[in-house]
Amino acid sequence: MKILEVKNLCKHYEKFDLKDVSFEIKPGKIIGFIGRNGAGKTTTLKCIYNLAKPTSGEVLYDSKPIIDVEADYKQEAAMLIGEMNYYGTKTVKSLTNVTKKFYKNWDEDLYHRYLETFNIDETKQIKALSTGMKVKYGLALALSRGAKILLLDEPTSGLDPVSRDELLDIFLDLVSDKEHSILFSTHVISDLEKCADDIIYIKKGEVIVNESVSTFESAYLHYEGPSEILAKEKDRFIFYRDRLGKFEGIMKKEEEIDAKEGVEKRKASMEEIMVAFERGEQE
Amino acid sequence: MKKLLYKEIVLCTNIQIILFTCFAVFVLIPSWPPAIAFVYPLSGLMALFPTCLANKDIEYTSLLPIKKTDIVKAKALYLGLVEIVVILLAAIAGLVRFFLYPAPEKPEELAYFMATRPSISLLGFAFMSFGVMNLVLLSMYYRDPYKRLTGPSIVSLIVCVLLLTAGSLVIAFIPALREYDAIGLITQLLTLGAGIILYVLFSFLGYKSGAKAFLNIDL
Numbered sequence: 001m002k003i004l005e006v007k008n009l010c011k012h013y014e015k016f017d018l019k020d021v022s023f024e025i026k027p028g029k030i031i032g033f034i035g036r037n038g039a040g041k042t043t044t045l046k047c048i049y050n051l052a053k054p055t056s057g058e059v060l061y062d063s064k065p066i067i068d069v070e071a072d073y074k075q076e077a078a079m080l081i082g083e084m085n086y087y088g089t090k091t092v093k094s095l096t097n098v099t100k101k102f103y104k105n106w107d108e109d110l111y112h113r114y115l116e117t118f119n120i121d122e123t124k125q126i127k128a129l130s131t132g133m134k135v136k137y138g139l140a141l142a143l144s145r146g147a148k149i150l151l152l153d154e155p156t157s158g159l160d161p162v163s164r165d166e167l168l169d170i171f172l173d174l175v176s177d178k179e180h181s182i183l184f185s186t187h188v189i190s191d192l193e194k195c196a197d198d199i200i201y202i203k204k205g206e207v208i209v210n211e212s213v214s215t216f217e218s219a220y221l222h223y224e225g226p227s228e229i230l231a232k233e234k235d236r237f238i239f240y241r242d243r244l245g246k247f248e249g250i251m252k253k254e255e256e257i258d259a260k261e262g263v264e265k266r267k268a269s270m271e272e273i274m275v276a277f278e279r280g281e282q283e
Numbered sequence: 284m285k286k287l288l289y290k291e292i293v294l295c296t297n298i299q300i301i302l303f304t305c306f307a308v309f310v311l312i313p314s315w316p317p318a319i320a321f322v323y324p325l326s327g328l329m330a331l332f333p334t335c336l337a338n339k340d341i342e343y344t345s346l347l348p349i350k351k352t353d354i355v356k357a358k359a360l361y362l363g364l365v366e367i368v369v370i371l372l373a374a375i376a377g378l379v380r381f382f383l384y385p386a387p388e389k390p391e392e393l394a395y396f397m398a399t400r401p402s403i404s405l406l407g408f409a410f411m412s413f414g415v416m417n418l419v420l421l422s423m424y425y426r427d428p429y430k431r432l433t434g435p436s437i438v439s440l441i442v443c444v445l446l447l448t449a450g451s452l453v454i455a456f457i458p459a460l461r462e463y464d465a466i467g468l469i470t471q472l473l474t475l476g477a478g479i480i481l482y483v484l485f486s487f488l489g490y491k492s493g494a495k496a497f498l499n500i501d502l
Binding site: 053099 | 289342345347349351353499501502
C-alpha cells in the first residue's frame, strides 16, 4: 500500500531540469534520497510538499493530487528543509506556541520529551541556537505533530555524531509501527547504511536507482589489485583508478570476473558505488 | 482564519507597526488636516514585508498545514486588522476632536476647514483608500515576493495618499459630506458604508490577485 506517489514529475528551470521523477512511499519504510549537490533532491522534495510548482507530473496523497487536499495532506506530512531558522528574535517557546495551534494531532508530552532528548532550552531565542540545535528543534516540531510522512532535507547535516546516531534511532523507532514513513535526503552515506530500507538515487535531475538498499549494495563489486592483471578488464568497470601500478575499481555484479592471485574482491560500499556513479563518466 | 491571524499577530507584529498604528490619534492635533493621521500608520505597514522577508516568514508559513494561498490570506487579514484598528483609533480621536475644538467660524475657507473639522465621510474615504492600497500592494508584491519589496510599497503608499488627499478635497467642496444636519449625517453615513463595501471588495480582489500570482512562485 502506497501512502504517497510521485508520478512523472518534471520541473524546468533555466539551467536545470528535473526529468520524469517517479517513486512511491510506503508506510513503515525509510527511504534514503541521495545524489550530488544540485542533482534535484531539494527540488523534488519541494514539489512533493507543494512548495514548488511542477512543470508537469503530479504528487498523489492517498491517491488524490496534493493540491486538492493540501491542508489535510500537510497535517499528515511534515517537511523540514535544513535548520529551523525563522523569526530569530522570537523564543523557541513562542514559535512553538504558534506552530502547535495548526496541528490536530500535536503531542505536547512528546514535544517536551524531544526537547529534553535534544537538550533544547525553550526560553532561548531562535538566533541564539547553534546550527545543530536549530536542526534538532525543527525535528522536535516535525516529530511532535503526529505526521505519518516525514520529508526531511539533509536532517543530519550539522549534527554531531552522537546526535546523528540518536536521530537515526528515532527514525527506526518511528517506522517500527508500520504507519510512519520517512524520505530523507543526505550526503552522509553511513546514515543510509544504518537505517534506510530503500534508496532513491538522483543524478542530473533523473532517478537512476530506486530499489532496496540490500539489492543496491549487492549489485556492485569492488576490486583492488595489480594493474597488470586488472587493467586488461578495465572496460568492465563503471569506474576505476589506475595509479602507480595499483588498480582499484567498481564493477556491476553481472560483469563479475574471477579474482586472480593478488586481487582482492568484495562487495562495494554504498559510498564507493555513489562515487563510481558520479565519476564514472569522467574516466 | 483565526489561527492565521494569531500567527501574524504573534510573529509579525513589531514595535514599528504598533507605534505607527497609534499615530492614528494624531487626528487630535489642532490645525492638522485629519487625513494626515491615516498616512503615518502606513509607514509601519510598509515595513511589514521587508521584516517578514528577513524573518523567512513565507518559508515558515509554507510548512504549516495550510493551502499555499493561505500565506497571502494571512497577510491580507493582518493588513485588514491593522487598518481597522487605525480607523477605529482615528474615529475615536476624531470624536474627541469634534467635541474638543469649536466648529470653524468660516467653513467656506478650504484650508481652515480641512485643518479643523473631522467628518464621518473621511472614515469612508480612508476605508476606500486602504482598500485600493491593499489591492495594489498584494497584487504587486506576491508576483515576486522575494524581489518586489520597494516598488509595491511605494506605489501603494502613493496611491493611498493621493486618494486620501482627493477624499479630503471632495469633503471640503461638498458640504453634505461634512455637515452634521440630518441630510449631512445621512450622506456621511452612506459615504462610510460605501467606503466599507469598497474596502472589502478591493481588499478581497487584492488577496485573490496576490494568491493567484503566488501559486506560480517556487518557494
